[in-house]
Amino acid sequence: MSEILPSILRHRASETPNAPMVAFADASLTYGSGYRAALRWATGYLSRGGQPGEAVLIAMPNQADFASAFFGAQLAAMAPVPLSPRRRETASEFASRIDARARIVNARFLALADPPEQPVPKNIAILWPDLLPVDTVTPVRLPRGDDCGLIQFTSATSGTVKAVPLSQSGISYQAACLAAGLAADGASDHALSWLPLYHDMGLFGFLIAPLLSGTPSTIMKTETFTRNPNHWLESVTRLKATITAAPPSAYLVAARLARHVRGSQIDLSCLRVALIGAEVIESFVLDDIADSLSKLGLARGALLPAYGLAEVGVAVTLASMGHNPRYSKYRDAGGTERAAVSCGRPIPGTYIRIFDGTTVLKEGEVGSIALRSPSQLSKYFGFSGSFSPKQVDGWMLTGDRGFMHEGELHVLGREDDLIIVGGSKTMPEEIEEIAHACGGRQVRAAVAVGYRPEGAASQKAALLLHTTPMDQSARDKLTIAIRQELVRLALPIDRIDFLPSPAPLQTENGKRSRACYRALLVNGRI
DSSP: OOSSHHHHHHHHHHHOTTSEEEEOSSOEEEHHHHHHHHHHHHHHHHHTTOOTTOEEEEEOOSSHHHHHHHHHHHHTTOEEEEEOOOSSSOHHHHHHHHHHHHHHHTOOEEEESSOOSSOOOTTSEEEOGGGSOSSOOOOSOOOOTTSEEEEEEOOOTTSOOOEEEEEHHHHHHHHHHHHHHTTOOTTTOOEEEOSOTTSHHHHIIIIIHHHHHTOOEEEOOHHHHHHOTHHHHHHHHHHTOSEEEEOHHHHHHHHHHHTTSOGGGOOOTTOSEEEEOSSOOOHHHHHHHHHHHHTTTOOGGGEEEEEEOGGGSSEEEEOOTTSOOOEEEEEOTTSOEEEEEBOOEEOTTOEEEEEETTEEOOTTOOEEEEEEOTTOOSOEEETTEEEOOOEETTEEEEEEEEEEETTEEEEEEEGGGOEEETTEEEOHHHHHHHHHHHHGGGEEEEEEEEEOOTTOSSOEEEEEEEESOOOHHHHHHHHHHHHHHHHHTTOOOSEEEEOOSSSOOBOTTSOBOHHHHHHHHHTTOO
16 A cells, blocks of 8 residues: 555545545545545646645635545645634635735635635635536546645744645655554544644544544544533543543643533543643643543543644654653753653654754753654745745754653743743743642633833743632732742742633634733733
């Protein structure tokens, strides 16, 4: 069987056409029906002049048409570009966003679930299911390994939008490593996700890798989780899912809500893999998740921390299967000993080094995480054209800070998020951990940000809190407790603010956006 995804889909459609491929809320696809639906989309692209290597924007929610449009682009030897669908935007705002993304990747095609309410730019051909041809054609050629097979937009947590082109062989390498790292078995496993398919963890973990391993998957609507996080865990129970994944913040929300659910309603003992990643994994958060979900049957060893980034596809490291999460000690900038969660060893063929400038650091020393991977990008696409990723001595810098211990990676946070006050460097997560420790479950979210007010010579440190309702007296007590603990630990703090909104500001990919908060602080809007 060829390693290129379109060939794998065609092979499975030929050999096991009735085997389940992926189920959505609106429809389920077998390998046979999935291949036929993908051919309709491929025919639609090709009949409108699509050429090998061209980008196809796909702005759809989690539904069967997303999978068909995605694999249709692959069958046409084109490059799918998953984007978030229109939700809270006006029609005009959505059209503007699509135009901006299309210019970055030079796209002439846009796949939607429904007709747009407002025309997008005239140079973009729009397809939706009702426009697809009934009769299909077999593409003249399938893509080659070095062809671009996918373009992902980074999460833009630092505020910069970049597009990441990945080769077909790189995609297959990532899928193979994920399937092997999770020991996925098509005969006994069932994967379940609510993660958006425009996010790398959702796309690779539950659409691409299952195709390689032959594992059936169920992909819920993302908004189903956001409206009722318990529905995720109830679905695990009902479907007896064995593999799922989410960022730590989602597990934490579900774990806290699950405390109020009768144990008989949720049984997570069927899960053998609960992948956790996409955000920094704090030790106290992981402990809270493990303790709460263990009461619902989840084995602590099922929690599988991981580290990844869009620049390689998704996966860089995976923790070992069947072992309890591991912690290692390190010292922060103030000399305080802290615990960091191990994200496991690099996947086969991927290598990691930790740098301070151009100096390679030893195990246990905190610095800049750099890597070499068979699937890493060679260039970004941006508004000003293509450009190379930052490197040091041939190693690609990830933009994250961390350290290695006994061959395992421990990630502490983003380089861009470092708070630098008086020459001392502090990761915002260190300040946020103190807020959670002082406030307990009253603190729903804490966001620490370094910002430079207009005219100031140096950064200031701000802590922004989303809490349960509390009066001014309770707020004052919490503020004093946090300040005292930060001062004791020699961690910087200039201001603590309580925010009225119910949830942190997020990027398009659902990650907490420190850049947005930083801009609000600089502009005096907080």
